[in-house]
Amino acid sequence: MNSAVPTSETYVQRTWRHFYADSFARNGLRIVIVLFIVAALAPFLANSHALIRVADAQWSFPIFHSLQPIEWRFLFYVPLAGVIYLCRNQFFARPGRSILYLAALIVLIEIFIGFTHPINDTSNDRDRPASFKLMPMIPYSPIESTPDSFSPPSWKHLCGTDSTGRDIAARMLHGARTSLSIGFVAQSIALTIGVAIGGLAGYYRGWIDIGTCRFIEIMDCFPPLLLILVAISLFDSDKGNNMFYIMAVIGLTSWTGVARLVRGEFLRLSALPFTLAAKAVGASDGRIILRHLLPNSLGPILVAGTFGVASAILIESSLSFLGFGMQAPTPSWGDILSDARRYIDFAWWLAFFPGLAILITIMSYNFMGEGLRDAVDPRLKVK
């Protein structure tokens, strides 16, 4: 493509093309998508209840009775998001009408969820006799203990079992959900705080900038993991097991990098002529920040966000490993690893599989982040 002739592709299209051309970034993205799908569908992939069961000529679907509300929400909202993405052009064409339909759908879904009564039993359908049953891929629940403790990987337990006989493969699948959601939400919180603080500092300059920079420097003095440990230990111990607290704490302690980045971008952008032109046409400060400066600085923000998700996942795993984050029986990769500490000399699978999962996830996010960083750089030309 002759780069001397300006093409009619938008900045986003050009960035995507550049990103997709990088094989590391492309495959990193694919792995992350697979991880997201697996995490969303975890209860269908690893469950002790059968998908379909026929007994005494009666058809039943036990799996649906055991789904917790949060799992119903994953089941509905993830495909809904996918559908919205696929029809995004029509969706945003008439935003008012689309939001109305969306709200109606959400109300219907929530009413439906309200009518479900999840049975909280750990009975399993593996052992119950039936004329036909279709079990999920991994027919074990992540919190179900079996008498086969410490069994190495086998056809029965693909990744082995842990000290109380829980199937590691099932725990890994459900742990993916914990790690990915904490990583994503915590980083979203950090991004929001960082963009707000950095943006205001970069736009208004003066004393606001000076004060914000000193505040950022103070926050940076604290080692992040220690800060999170202190914050979590201030709460009751059962709150440490609560995903939302961990998300909030990680988000509140890792926003400084993004803030610095956004401050730099806003300092640069607010000195450019188009900011002056926007002011000259009468745009208010808020409008300039949100509609003009923010879209122009989205590149570095997204890159920082991608690397930040990887870092948040690592922090969450570290917390669980140390025993401060999600604890048993809630599945989490770091939690499996902390078990591994004690039994590593004979139960190598306790360390290998979660470690491998963390490695692959973090590497994929990092490749994506690096690919994005190169793609948003306006100076690099792509063939």
Added chain:
Amino acid sequence: MSVPLLHVENLGIHFGPPADPVKAVDGISFAMQAGETLAVVGESGSGKSVTALALTRLLATPPARIVSGKIEFEGRDILQLPDSSLRSLRGKQIAYIFQEPSSSLNPVFTIGYQIHEAIELHRPEVDDVEKEIIRALDTVGIREPAKRLNDYPHQLSGGMQQRVMIAMALACQPKLLVADEPTTALDVTIQKQIIDLLKELKQTSNMAILLITHNFGLVSDFADRVAVMFRGKIVETGPTAEVLRNPQHPYTRALIECVPKLGQKQHRLKVIDYAGIQ
């Protein structure tokens, strides 16, 4: 004498420490009537752009300080206006076009969106905004305006970008258009096209134009009156034909002599002797 559209009196703008300021604008006064074209001519650093930006308080006031004077637009002192009135003044009554059109347009939005924003801000009564945008683009001479709506700034040439800026400025039908060196970044043939466009617009609408330039050549055919600035002061002002024919101030004379004349054999370009002007 009717109330002038713009009346600047004893405007002083300083930069730097108050004890030893740089007097970018040192007590200038001028007035503009509705529909009139005033050209402010001067070399770099004479204070022209600072004056233009000060007209709607676009100057960043930490480094700059407006130390004296008043700026009256239709009788209201701009320096005393509250922020909300100022924002409705900008764009709707006084519009700007700047020197570098390529960086005066937001690179991530289409030009249609940016003109839409200008109309949205100041003319909420307009129903069919897209038609208005197409009309504006057509007025400034962009061909196939309906297709150009969705173009991004980087897809347009410099001349077209400047036309888009003019369209943005005109979309709100302002009473005063401040053109801060609009053609300096463009090459000569495009310069002529843009000035011709401005002349045409001058005739069709009763818009006053304040043209800032360092190029005397642009002024003669276009401006009704001219004011010459030198080191923060207006040294000469008057109807264009008069000033060009009969410059009084030595600086004006030097400036006019600096313009190379076609057909004249010149071995050396004329250089202004500043010492002789003080």
